[in-house]
Amino acid sequence: MKIKDKYLILGYDYNVVVADLRKLGGIINPARSDCQLQKIYIASNQHQQQIESSLIHEFIEIINTANHLDLTETQVCTLETGLYQTLKNNDMFNENE
Secondary structure, eight states, X not given: OOOOSEEEETTEEEEEEEEOGGGGTSXXXXXXXXXXXXXXXXXXXXXXXXXXXXXXXXXHHHHHHHTTOOOOHHHHHHHHHHHHHHHHHTTOOOTTO
């Protein structure tokens, strides 16, 4: 899956920054999102599968925050894992798209 520069999430444009996150404030997480700045940060020093999974995780986090779902981190991770695996197993990720 090619990571796009921008995704429309709940009607808002979120810019995606794929970079060495250690240079963007010492973050050691594989990804993070900022709903106020409408940005998703993905660590570039990961395997492609981890980048894809991290992006899905951040989508879920944004939806969770915007809708006040109050999902725990465990619930978000469980949704991420299940959704990513389902999409991957059903060839819904195309390396060229």
